[in-house]
Amino acid sequence: xxxxxIYLEASGSSDALASTARADSARHGRIPQIEERFTPHVLPVxxxxxxxxxxxxDVFHNxxxxxxxxxxxLGRYPRGSSKSVTFNRTGTVQVFCHxxxxxxxxxxxxxxxxxxxxxxxxxxxxxxxxxxxxTIVGWHERARAVSKRIHVSAGHPAxxxxxxxxxxxxxxxx
Amino acid sequence: xxxALDRASLGVKLGVFSALVTAAVVLxxxxxxxxxxxxxxxARFADELARSQRSLQQLEEGKSDxxxxxxxxxxxxxxxxxxxxxxxxxxxxxTPRADxxxxxxxxxxxxxxxxxxxMLLVTDERGRVFVSQSRSGTGAGTSIARGTxxxxxxxxxxxxxxxxxxxSGHVAVxxxxxALLQVAVQPLVSGGVTVGALALGRTLDSSYxxxxxxRFDGEVLLTSGSDVVAGTIAALDSATRARLAARDTAAGAxxxxxxxxxxxxxxxxxxxxxxxxxxxxxxxxxxxxxxxxSALTAPLYRGFALYGTFAVLLAGLGAAFAARxxxxxxxxxxxxxxxxxxxxxxxxxxxxxxxxxxxxxxxNQSFEVLMDSLRDRRRELEQRTSELAAANVxxxxxxxxxxxxxAALAESEQQLRQSQKLEAIGTLAGGIAHDFNNLITVISGxxxxxxxxxxxxxxxxxxxxxxxxxxxxxxxxxxxxxxFSRKQVLQPxxxxxxxxxxxxAPMLQRVLGEQVELRVHHGESLARVRxxxxxxxxxxxxxxxxxxxxMPDGGSLEVRVQNVGEAGSDWRSATxxxxxxxxxxxxxPADIRxxxxxxxxxxxxxxxxxxxxxxxxxxxxxxSGGTIEIESATGMGTSFIITLPPVDEQAVVAGVLDDPMxxxxxxxxxxVVEDEDSVRILARRTLVExxxxxxxxxxxEEALEIARGASIDLLLSDIVLPKLSGPQLVERYLRxxxxxxxxxxxxxxxxxxxxxxxxxxxxxxRKPFTPAMLARVVRNSLDAVQGSPLVLHGE
Numbered sequence: 008x009x010x011x012x013i014y015l016e017a018s019g020s021s022d023a024l025a026s027t028a029r030a031d032s033a034r035h036g037r038i039p040q041i042e043e044r045f046t047p048h049v050l051p052v053x054x055x056x057x058x059x060x061x062x063x064x065d066v067f068h069n070x071x072x073x074x075x076x077x078x079x080x081l082g083r084y085p086r087g088s089s090k091s092v093t094f095n096r097t098g099t100v101q102v103f104c105h106x107x108x109x110x111x112x113x114x115x116x117x118x119x120x121x122x123x124x125x126x127x128x129x130x131x132x133x134x135x136x137x138x139x140x141x142t143i144v145g146w147h148e149r150a151r152a153v154s155k156r157i158h159v160s161a162g163h164p165a166x167x168x169x170x171x172x173x174x175x176x177x178x179x180x181x
Numbered sequence: 182x183x184x185a186l187d188r189a190s191l192g193v194k195l196g197v198f199s200a201l202v203t204a205a206v207v208l209x210x211x212x213x214x215x216x217x218x219x220x221x222x223x224a225r226f227a228d229e230l231a232r233s234q235r236s237l238q239q240l241e242e243g244k245s246d247x248x249x250x251x252x253x254x255x256x257x258x259x260x261x262x263x264x265x266x267x268x269x270x271x272x273x274x275x276t277p278r279a280d281x282x283x284x285x286x287x288x289x290x291x292x293x294x295x296x297x298x299x300m301l302l303v304t305d306e307r308g309r310v311f312v313s314q315s316r317s318g319t320g321a322g323t324s325i326a327r328g329t330x331x332x333x334x335x336x337x338x339x340x341x342x343x344x345x346x347x348x349s350g351h352v353a354v355x356x357x358x359x360a361l362l363q364v365a366v367q368p369l370v371s372g373g374v375t376v377g378a379l380a381l382g383r384t385l386d387s388s389y390x391x392x393x394x395x396r397f398d399g400e401v402l403l404t405s406g407s408d409v410v411a412g413t414i415a416a417l418d419s420a421t422r423a424r425l426a427a428r429d430t431a432a433g434a435x436x437x438x439x440x441x442x443x444x445x446x447x448x449x450x451x452x453x454x455x456x457x458x459x460x461x462x463x464x465x466x467x468x469x470x471x472x473x474x475s476a477l478t479a480p481l482y483r484g485f486a487l488y489g490t491f492a493v494l495l496a497g498l499g500a501a502f503a504a505r506x507x508x509x510x511x512x513x514x515x516x517x518x519x520x521x522x523x524x525x526x527x528x529x530x531x532x533x534x535x536x537x538x539x540x541x542x543x544x545n546q547s548f549e550v551l552m553d554s555l556r557d558r559r560r561e562l563e564q565r566t567s568e569l570a571a572a573n574v575x576x577x578x579x580x581x582x583x584x585x586x587x588a589a590l591a592e593s594e595q596q597l598r599q600s601q602k603l604e605a606i607g608t609l610a611g612g613i614a615h616d617f618n619n620l621i622t623v624i625s626g627x628x629x630x631x632x633x634x635x636x637x638x639x640x641x642x643x644x645x646x647x648x649x650x651x652x653x654x655x656x657x658x659x660x661x662x663x664x665f666s667r668k669q670v671l672q673p674x675x676x677x678x679x680x681x682x683x684x685x686a687p688m689l690q691r692v693l694g695e696q697v698e699l700r701v702h703h704g705e706s707l708a709r710v711r712x713x714x715x716x717x718x719x720x721x722x723x724x725x726x727x728x729x730x731x732m733p734d735g736g737s738l739e740v741r742v743q744n745v746g747e748a749g750s751d752w753r754s755a756t757x758x759x760x761x762x763x764x765x766x767x768x769x770p771a772d773i774r775x776x777x778x779x780x781x782x783x784x785x786x787x788x789x790x791x792x793x794x795x796x797x798x799x800x801x802x803x804x805s806g807g808t809i810e811i812e813s814a815t816g817m818g819t820s821f822i823i824t825l826p827p828v829d830e831q832a833v834v835a836g837v838l839d840d841p842m843x844x845x846x847x848x849x850x851x852x853v854v855e856d857e858d859s860v861r862i863l864a865r866r867t868l869v870e871x872x873x874x875x876x877x878x879x880x881x882e883e884a885l886e887i888a889r890g891a892s893i894d895l896l897l898s899d900i901v902l903p904k905l906s907g908p909q910l911v912e913r914y915l916r917x918x919x920x921x922x923x924x925x926x927x928x929x930x931x932x933x934x935x936x937x938x939x940x941x942x943x944x945x946x947r948k949p950f951t952p953a954m955l956a957r958v959v960r961n962s963l964d965a966v967q968g969s970p971l972v973l974h975g976e
Contacts, residue, residue, distance in 0.1 A: 071263075072267075073263055073264060073267040073281065073284075074267050074270070074271065075271060075278060098271075099270045099271070101263065101266050101267045101270050103259060103262075103263045103266075104259075105259065105260075107259075108257060108258070108259030108262060109259075109371075111263075111266065111371055113270070148270065149374055
């Protein structure tokens with residue numbers, strides 16, 4: 008499901024999760040500007056990841072953020088150009104375009120690579136999660152984040168169902 | 182005052198009246214005009230206000246649109262949403278960012294002056310004030326505290342949730358302390374999601390009111406509920422405010438009249454919205470009606486006062502002048518009337534109104550008609566008076582005529598009474614005379630029979646002669662009585678009175694003696710009369726004897742016969758024949774003149790007269806259809822005037838002369854019919870002694886019976902018989918037998934007998950009769966019947 012992110016938080020030290028192999032794929036992200044929209048709108052990344060903001064429109068864009076996790080202003084740049092931002096602090100980064108007020112994106116900077124977006128039917132799967140107790144969070148930018156305690160043991164898939172109240176226009180998911 | 186006005190002249194009255202009427206008209210016109218001005222002004226104001234209301238409404242709408250637009254533009258600014266979005270996402274993670282608030286405040290402060298608004302605020306997605314900014318010095322008050330919940334404001338609700346109900350659009354009115362703000366609210370949307378609301382407000386205060394007043398020529402009030410927020414009118418009492426608050430202020434609400442203090446306004450509201458507390462906020466436009474009307478009417482009043490006074494004066498003067506000019510001919514007419522009005526001589530008879538007004542002409546015409554009518558009446562009255570005078574004369578004449586007629590009538594009545602008296606006496610005398618006659622006939626008859634047998638020269642003969650003489654005198658008396666009572670039977674013939682007089686004149690002279698001269702006069706062509714000659718001679722004799730007695734010392738007697746009628750009239754034209762016997766004697770006193778015809782009335786010495794002479798005259802004249810009058814005066818002589826009716830012939834029957842005394846004889850058969858035994862016996866004896874065959878009967882029936890068995894030569898019958906009368910007997914007899922000689926006898930002529938007029942051929946024998954008379958009559962009748970048959974005339 009779009010704009011919906013499910014991620015894990017370690018209840019103890021986060022190093023164990025961050026050091027896993029799957030972290031590589033989460034260390035890089037890309038949010039191009041296509042037809043005056045940031046695509047995708049929500050992009051979860053791992054702490055320290057670099058996200059590219061390529062301009063693929065015919066017009067200039069000016070990508071910036073006021074969020075405390077990462078405040079930046081990439082300045083105006085034309086089609087074909089791309090600028091990158093590295094997000095070292097966890098948190099929600101609201102990304103806007105100075106030129107086009109309707110354009111917005113959210114870069115969700117997470118401490119570990121265990122995050123996923125549910126599919127169109129609302130199902131998600133997080134695999135490779137080490138054995139242990141975790142907090143699993145359902146996040147949506149218009150809804151309050153929903154947290155659940157979950158215990159993962161080897162060879163036994165754990166299930167967490169979410170019912171996230173999403174404002175009209177957004178889909179709910181499991 | 183009233184009486185003074187009553188006494189005032191017509192001109193003054195008319196003037197005052199016209200002035201009053203004009204003043205009333207002016208006042209009415211003025212008040213109606215001012216009312217009309219008032220109404221027109223009100224209507225004009227209402228129109229104007231309605232227009233102003235609309236335009237102000239539009240202006241307000243434009244302003245709020247503008248505000249809206251400004252808010253929308255401001256709301257479109259991305260940075261505001263970036264900040265809000267960022268703030269929201271970070272609030273969710275529990276780290277408030279004061280730098281974002283101040284960043285937004287900074288932005289609002291920058292933007293606000295450019296919006297034209299006085300206040301700008303941003304709420305979060307739940308309607309709580311996130312940041313607000315006010316422009317200092319605009320009366321918008323201080324910034325609204327962060328966190329103030331505006332979620333109840335409908336416009337905010339609508340902005341945050343488009344599906345929320347709101348009837349005031351995106352405009353609302355906010356109270357911020359004493360300040361009143363009209364705000365336009367716009368949603369802040371980010372990525373299709375409403376993240377908050379932006380409200381741009383402008384202060385509704387005195388400067389707003391002032392601005393509104395610039396667009397409207399009148400007073401402006403801004404109210405919130407019953408509170409006056411601002412206005413160009415100083416103070417409003419609570420009642421007026423309540424009234425304003427109670428008005429229906431829906432869009433296009435009608436104007437109405439609102440009194441404030443001494444002024445009256447036409448009011449029209451413009452709705453600005455509803456406050457959070459639900460109070461409607463109105464902008465009132467007040468058009469000062471009183472002021473406008475007085476501004477319009479003041480010159481009107483001045484004009485009316487000026488021209489009205491002028492008109493009143495003019496009307497009064499004009500009416501007075503018109504009255505004068507109208508009344509002048511009337512005055513002239515009145516002067517004409519006072520001057521004699523066509524009735525006084527020397528004054529004009531007619532008022533010349535030819536040049537006067539039609540009313541005066543009409544009045545004059547009426548007056549002339551009246552005067553003409555008066556003249557006519559006067560003439561009529563005079564005519565009536567003269568007619569009355571004439572009628573009075575006629576009436577006086579009539580009265581005197583009537584008096585005369587009445588006197589004549591009284592005289593006639595007196596005469597009538599006298600004649601009635603004579604009639605009554607006559608009836609009495611007649612009755613007595615009839616009975617006496619029979620007695621005397623018997624006495625005389627038997628006396629004469631006895632005389633025939635008496636020895637000549639004996640004392641018996643003398644005695645019998647005395648008896649017979651006395652009976653003769655008695656017979657004369659009864660005869661006279663019968664004559665007076667007109668019950669004797671007349672044998673009238675047509676006579677020439679002159680011839681009768683001439684015949685007896687010598688005898689009359691002898692009666693008068695030598696001392697009295699008799700003069701006889703008779704006129705020419707005298708009319709004849711129908712009367713009994715013997716009776717007439719008796720009348721003359723009686724009158725002559727009476728005259729002689731009135732002239733004991735001698736004198737003259739005139740007997741005159743003349744026609745009655747016009748002078749010189751002959752027998753044909755005469756209305757009567759007069760026999761006048763006039764003496765020169767002592768005359769008859771007036772007091773006894775009426776009584777001289779009464780029987781036995783006499784002025785002569787006892788034994789000198791019978792008192793029957795004039796009675797006999799009266800009876801004969803009356804029975805002959807004549808009249809007798811007396812003209813006499815004491816010492817001047819007396820005239821007896823006898824008037825007899827004329828007959829239409831001239832024939833005269835010659836007088837019958839008596840035969841010599843020798844009694845005739847005969848041998849014929851005589852039937853005597855007499856119911857009185859003594860008379861029947863006397864008649865039978867007398868006739869038998871004369872040689873006749875005599876048959877006797879007591880009644881007519883008896884006589885007819887006897888006649889059937891005998892041949893009768895003479896029928897001697899009494900006229901009055903029981904049952905059938907003498908004439909009836911004659912009639913019956915003649916039916917059965919050839920006509921004999923007829924002699925009827927009677928001493929009494931009653932009414933039945935008067936029906937008959939005896940034919941000349943029937944001899945009448947008056948009772949009492951003497952044997953000589955009887956013998957002579959019988960013989961004459963027998964001799965006369967030799968040739969001519971007898972005819973009885975009668976019914």
